[in-house]
Amino acid sequence: MLKSLIMIKECFSMSLSNIRSNKMRSFLTVLGILIGVTAVIALITTVSGFSGTLSSSFLRMGAGTLTVSVSGSDLKSGLTAEDLAGLTALDEVEGVTPTVSLRSRVSRGGEYKTNVSISGKNAYYFYRNDTAVSRGRAIHPTDESSSTFVCLINQDIVNELFFGVDPIGENMYIDGIPFLVVGILADDAGESISNIMSGSAAILIPYTTALKMNNSSDVTNFTVYLAEGADSEAASARIEEAMDVMFSFEDDCFTITSMSSIEDTMNDMLSMVSSLLAGIASIALVVGGIGIMNMMLTTVTERTVEIGLKKALGAIPWQIQIQFLIESFLLSMIGGLAGVVLGLILSFILCQVMGSAFVISTGAILLGVSFSAAVGIIFGWAPARKASRLNPIDALRAM
Amino acid sequence: MSDAEFFRMTDVNKFYPMGEEQAHILKNVNLRIEAGEYLSVLGPSGSGKSTLMNIIGCLDTATSGKYVLEGQEIEELTEVELAQIRSGKIGFIFQNSQLLPRLTAQKNVEMPLIYAGVPPRERKRRAGEMLERVGLSDRIHHYPNQLSGGQQQRVAIARALVGNPSILLADEPTGALDQKTGRQVMALFQELNREGRTIVMITHDMNIAACARRVVHIIDGELTEGGEAKDA
Known part of the structure; x- marks a missing residue:
């Protein structure tokens, strides 16, 4: 055992000197492994950085919320204000904000704009999105209860209808009805998930007013804000239960989407894409392995005399085999380690460019290193075996 | 001939496949050597002398016949x-x-000890001693291409x-x-033999063969005793 260790240690230094003495050839040989590992590391690190960034922005947008969209049954097409109040009363629910969408022509004086997206919201929406209003006031609960004709407009509408005028306190027409402008929306007011889903609205009005304009009393889209610490699965189940009652247990009347389920799907897709890409990149590793095998076979032929000599000096076949195996292992590891470093540098640059977080994935590094070690051993096996089986007589005759 | 027998070859034959036919390289070779002998095998190229050496050195085994080295039958070994x-x-x-x-001269000499699993420190010491023995203690860290032919051969002797x-x-x-370097190497051989080392030398050069104490001739795979050579 000790004797083997002594010999193996010596094999490492002999292999290193062999690799060093043929720098150019060794470099070209490890290039395949290097490229393969670089690609695998860069892909995994970049994708995991990207998905980290993605899920943190998901978290920011919609952690602790559920989105419900109602298709309705023949008897009941949506939820009434009382239904919403019933949902709000659930333990798991902190609040509900309906979204009533419509598109309409807006005008002021001689200026007009058609097909403007308008969204009805409640006061609670502004309570939760306190950065939504850049100037003026939000929609109040009284606006909601008495369906007042007030609106908040975004910068586009300000520019088109209120050129040179302070819009707050002014009137404008939505679908021919006069509305009082009470506030200006912040540019990034659309960061909430319901806005992402329905497209950012240019004008916000009380949802009760929007319902009236739609000639309906039913809300078909709303966002549920969960109580702090509430589990989104459990809450989803409770809401489903409550809504089943509202819809008299008819099937397929509504769908509840949680952010985490969307995020899960997204992550599944990302990891699928990344493993697919890594799979493609690992083809480079196999090609690299074949390169190493080819080089090792050449080396064995070149060193026929050396092998014969070593056998004459008392080397046992497995000692010859392990020596060549160590050499191909080292070659492959050199390529692999260089690939890890290069891959990390590359993914660092990529993450900077894409603006996502750069996180060193130990899993990816381990994968790259162990993969290259495996490639070295697997593809070095046949040449090493060939070397160990060389007949010493034939090997010596070559000298 | 009362000394301890070192090895004995009895009716050793060696065939090599040469295309369709079997070349008969060694023909009924009988050879016995005692410990401490200095034998040279003299023969022209193609006479089978290298094959004989390979069999003596356990690099190759005989097709038929018996080879016993220090009491051990070689044919049966793995x-x-x-x-x-x-x-x-x-x-x-x-x-x-x-x-x-x-590898440096020292590492070259260490090579057999590496495969025998001798620890580094002892390896170094023994290699150093051997290089000193062949008169190269000042060339320990030289590489082969920094050594003359004679020095290289002395490193090889130290390695052996x-x-x-x-x-x-x-x-x-x-x-x-x-010639001059050759004579120096031969002198070293005789010295080693006087110290009791058994030596078998294969050569085609009659003058070199004459340095040994006993000479056998090999021609076309047949061995004939050449008698005792002069004790140089």
Whole structure:
């Protein structure tokens, strides 16, 4: 055992000197492994950085919320204000904000704009999105209860209808009805998930007013804000239960989407894409392995005399085999380690460019290193075996 | 002839496949050597002398016949056991010294000890001693291409001796050397033999063969006793 260790240690230094003495050839040989590992590391690190960034922005947008969209049954097409109040009363629910969408022509004086997206919201929406209003006031609960004709407009509408005028306190027409402008929306007011889903609205009005304009009393889209610490699965189940009652247990009347389920799907897709890409990149590793095998076979032929000599000096076949195996292992590891470093540098640059977080994935590094070690051993096996089986007589005759 | 027998070959035949036919390389060779002998096998190229040396050195086995080395029957051994015999009992010296070019003289000499699993410190000491023995203590860290032909051959001799083998097997040890250096190497051989080392040397050069105490001739695979050579 000790004797083997002594010999193996010596094999490492002999292999290193062999690799060093043929720098150019060794470099070209490890290039395949290097490229393969670089690609695998860069892909995994970049994708995991990207998905980290993605899920943190998901978290920011919609952690602790559920989105419900109602298709309705023949008897009941949506939820009434009382239904919403019933949902709000659930333990798991902190609040509900309906979204009533419509598109309409807006005008002021001689200026007009058609097909403007308008969204009805409640006061609670502004309570939760306190950065939504850049100037003026939000929609109040009284606006909601008495369906007042007030609106908040975004910068586009300000520019088109209120050129040179302070819009707050002014009137404008939505679908021919006069509305009082009470506030200006912040540019990034659309960061909430319901806005992402329905497209950012240019004008916000009380949802009760929007319902009236739609000639309906039913809300078909709303966002549920969960109580702090509430589990989104459990809450989803409770809401489903409550809504089943509202819809008299008819099937397929509504769908509840949680952010985490969307995020899960997204992550599944990302990891699928990344493993697919890594799979493609690992083809480079196999090609690299074949390169190493080819080089090792050449080396064995070149060193026929050396092998014969070593056998004459008392080397046992497995000692010859392990020596060549160590050499191909080292070659492959050199390529692999260089690939890890290069891959990390590359993914660092990529993450900077894409603006996502750069996180060193130990899993990816381990994968790259162990993969290259495996490639070295697997593809070095046949040449090493060939070397160990060389007949010493034939090997010596070559000298 | 009362000394201890070192090895004995009885009716050894060796065939090599040559295309369709079997070439008969060694024909009923009988050879017996005692410990401490200095024998040279003299023969022209193609006479089978290298094959004979390979069989003596346990690099090859006979097709038929019996070869007993220090009481051990060689035919029955596995490849690994043959390697162990080479490692423990036999020191090879080749025509072109056959040093590994990327290793220093010292590392070259250490090589057999590496495969025998000798720890580094002891390896270093023994290699140093052997290089001193062949008069190269000032060339320990030189690489083969920094050494003259004679020096290289002396490194090879040190390498053959470092494992303290029972027999030194030399194949044309002076083949690549000029006359003067060749004579120096021969002088070293005689010295080693006087110290009790068994030596078998293969050569085609009658003058070199004459340095040994006993000469056998090999022609076309047949061995004939050449009688006692002069004790040089």
